[in-house]
Amino acid sequence: MIAPDADFIIIGSGPAGVSAAFPLIAAGRRVLMLDAGNDAGPQEENRSVRVLGSDLESLRGDDGSSPKLQTPAARGILEPFRRQSGISGNGFTPIGSLARGGLSNIWGAQVSYLDAEDIADWPIDIASLQRSYEHVAKRIGISNNADVAADAAGEPVLPLGATAAHVLRKHHAETPADGSFRLYPAINAILSQARPGRAACDLRGDCLYGCPSGAIYNSRQDLLLLRQSPHFRLLDNMRAVSLIRSAGWIVGTADGSSFSAPKIILAAGVLGTAGLLADLLPIDEQGLRLLNSPTLAIPLLSPARLLRPATPTHSLAELGLSLRYGEGASDYVTGAIYEVGSLPAQSFINRMPLGRRAGRAAFETIASSLLVATIYYPGDQSRSYIHRDAATGKRLTVRGGFADGFGLRAEALKKALRREWKRLGLIPLPGASLAEPGVDAHFAGTLPMGATGAFGTSSDGELNLHPGLHIVDGSVIPDLSSKYITMTIMANADRIAHRLAETEAKPAL
Numbered sequence: 001m002i003a004p005d006a007d008f009i010i011i012g013s014g015p016a017g018v019s020a021a022f023p024l025i026a027a028g029r030r031v032l033m034l035d036a037g038n039d040a041g042p043q044e045e046n047r048s049v050r051v052l053g054s055d056l057e058s059l060r061g062d063d064g065s066s067p068k069l070q071t072p073a074a075r076g077i078l079e080p081f082r083r084q085s086g087i088s089g090n091g092f093t094p095i096g097s098l099a100r101g102g103l104s105n106i107w108g109a110q111v112s113y114l115d116a117e118d119i120a121d122w123p124i125d126i127a128s129l130q131r132s133y134e135h136v137a138k139r140i141g142i143s144n145n146a147d148v149a150a151d152a153a154g155e156p157v158l159p160l161g162a163t164a165a166h167v168l169r170k171h172h173a174e175t176p177a178d179g180s181f182r183l184y185p186a187i188n189a190i191l192s193q194a195r196p197g198r199a200a201c202d203l204r205g206d207c208l209y210g211c212p213s214g215a216i217y218n219s220r221q222d223l224l225l226l227r228q229s230p231h232f233r234l235l236d237n238m239r240a241v242s243l244i245r246s247a248g249w250i251v252g253t254a255d256g257s258s259f260s261a262p263k264i265i266l267a268a269g270v271l272g273t274a275g276l277l278a279d280l281l282p283i284d285e286q287g288l289r290l291l292n293s294p295t296l297a298i299p300l301l302s303p304a305r306l307l308r309p310a311t312p313t314h315s316l317a318e319l320g321l322s323l324r325y326g327e328g329a330s331d332y333v334t335g336a337i338y339e340v341g342s343l344p345a346q347s348f349i350n351r352m353p354l355g356r357r358a359g360r361a362a363f364e365t366i367a368s369s370l371l372v373a374t375i376y377y378p379g380d381q382s383r384s385y386i387h388r389d390a391a392t393g394k395r396l397t398v399r400g401g402f403a404d405g406f407g408l409r410a411e412a413l414k415k416a417l418r419r420e421w422k423r424l425g426l427i428p429l430p431g432a433s434l435a436e437p438g439v440d441a442h443f444a445g446t447l448p449m450g451a452t453g454a455f456g457t458s459s460d461g462e463l464n465l466h467p468g469l470h471i472v473d474g475s476v477i478p479d480l481s482s483k484y485i486t487m488t489i490m491a492n493a494d495r496i497a498h499r500l501a502e503t504e505a506k507p508a509l
């Protein structure tokens with residue numbers, strides 16, 4: 001009998017994959033991580049190349065997606081997945097990554113935490129999730145934005161941009177009595193104080209172009225620590241393409257290699273995991289339900305800040321917000337406010353009804369007074385399904401859509417927000433848009449924990465139909481609140497891995 005290659009094989013090097021690896025190797029389990037990417041990392045380039053692209057791709061016509069998805073760095077991350085995954089979209093933008101570090105290369109880095117009410121229907125308790133939140137937060141580094149140089153404990157914080165600070169002060173002076181609308185400094189996975197191998201944020205606004213300082217958390221950084229363990233092995237350029245049940249499980253890769261282990265941990269992202277499991281799941285005509293967050297983008301002008309100087313800041317969220325729109329536990333939206341002056345100018349210039357030169361002049365005149373708010377609805381307002389290609393039965397297509405009545409709810413939300421913008425002295429500008437499903441990249445719910453049937457998984461992320469296959473990415477998150485999901489995915493992966501380390505007998509050496 002041939003010995004397995006590891007106790008656990010983890011597929012994917014993104015935030016979920018590394019979060020699952022740490023507890024396992026700490027318990028002495030042999031972990032093999034297969035990664036479709038490699039160790040090349042961002043190349044040393046001058047700033048103009050990083051911003052404009054080697055072929056000036058940033059100057060292309062606007063494709064309607066988020067500015068962060070149109071940078072050269074983002075295009076380089078997303079295009080290989082689109083070409084090689086075999087997953088297409090119909091009214092849906094399928095977003096995934098085959099690169100080292102997954103989507104953490106281009107994520108927004110905003111941090112949110114679920115509470116007991118958010119997970120009331122999950123098969124886990126809030127205490128176990130909170131413990132894992134603490135594990136992850138300590139590892140990745142988290143900072144607040146603030147108007148001061150240090151918080152109450154004396155830790156350095158990152159300065160708010162001048163326009164965001166102005167809006168927050170106005171909110172504090174005139175907070176709504178009913179508390180339905182909240183505005184607060186954003187919490188981001190970005191360093192305000194240097195760590196070994198990572199510099200503190202230098203406030204140059206390069207966040208969307210690969211963060212050359214390493215201040216923004218990227219799971220690539222964790223791989224440096226993991227590789228110091230004798231229990232961990234990482235293989236480059238090993239794109240998993242098949243899973244075969246044997247005495248344990250065998251993973252086949254695109255280059256014809258194969259690797260075996262009693263347990264497989266899938267951390268390939270919701271769409272990547274669906275592609276790997278397509279032949280093992282009875283996906284019928286109805287398709288596989290996929291939760292995503294309908295997303296609204298709203299440009300805002302602060303007249304009080306017109307022609308005022310900007311202050312150095314990062315390009316991540318400056319402020320977080322929430323607004324309740326109903327009585328249900330999930331009937332609230334969350335979002336973030338960004339300073340436009342720190343975002344890619346071309347994305348906004350391309351949308352102006354002016355020539356390029358006039359558009360740039362107009363943008364530079366008002367940029368310091370412009371903000372963009374992004375608003376996220378909970379996943380129950382989406383209606384997206386993953387389908388097999390009817391002709392071949394192989395390729396997958398994600399058909400996107402919104403819940404019945406969503407249009408009315410979206411208009412009611414815009415009306416409620418207009419009242420808040422007016423109170424804050426902000427003018428909504430033309431150009432507010434509802435993104436195509438998928439652009440949010442907040443995916444969940446395809447293989448929910450606690451669900452019965454072929455598409456359900458246990459509280460440890462183990463597929464009901466296939467013992468030994470555990471999933472730790474967003475696929476197993478049972479429902480999708482409007483809060484940012486990455487921190488919860490990482491914490492849940494940490495929680496599952498701790499459970500596996502405790503319950504699976506360590507093999508005799």
